[in-house]
Structures are given as C-alpha cells and as structure tokens.
Amino acid sequence: SHCHPIHISEPDFLKNGEYKLWMDLDNLMISLTKFKGIILAPSWENSSGCKIEKRKFEESGLEVLFYEKIVGGIK
Numbered sequence: 781s782h783c784h785p786i787h788i789s790e791p792d793f794l795k796n797g798e799y800k801l802w803m804d805l806d807n808l809m810i811s812l813t814k815f816k817g818i819i820l821a822p823s824w825e826n827s828s829g830c831k832i833e834k835r836k837f838e839e840s841g842l843e844v845l846f847y848e849k850i851v852g853g854i855k
Contacts, residue, residue: 820834
C-alpha cells in the first residue's frame with residue numbers, strides 16, 4: 781500500500797495490465813530504497829503481488845512481519 785490503493789483488485793484493473801505497471805513500480809521502489817522488511821496486511825495470501833514481495837524479501841534475508849501479530853489484541 782506504499783504507492784497505490786489496496787482496493788485496486790477488480791477484474792478490469794487486472795485485465796488492463798495495470799497490475800504489471802504497479803508491480804514494476806513497487807519493484808523499483810524496493811530496489812532503490814533501504815527497506816528493512818515488509819509488513820503483510822490481513823489476507824495477504826490472496827494477493828499474488830504480496831506473495832511475490834514476501835518471497836523477494838525472504839530471499840534477500842529481510843524481515844517479513846504480519847500485521848495481525850504486530851497489533852495483536854489492540855482494539
């Protein structure tokens with residue numbers, strides 16, 4: 781969610797190839813910055829983009845955190 785709205789996951793978005801544009805931008809931002817890790821939002825496993833980013837961070841030896849574990853019982 782660092783550069784585009786999370787809610788953009790409707791079929792027209794994917795059909796029009798905008799997904800690739802955002803993935804390219806995300807990958808560029810990740811490669812040019814000093815991210816130390818990633819925090820995955822609830823239901824991240826339903827997003828192919830999140831799965832790719834998780835794998836990328838793990839392969840780079842960077843931290844992968846899960847939102848639910850961070851906020852825990854905070855209400």
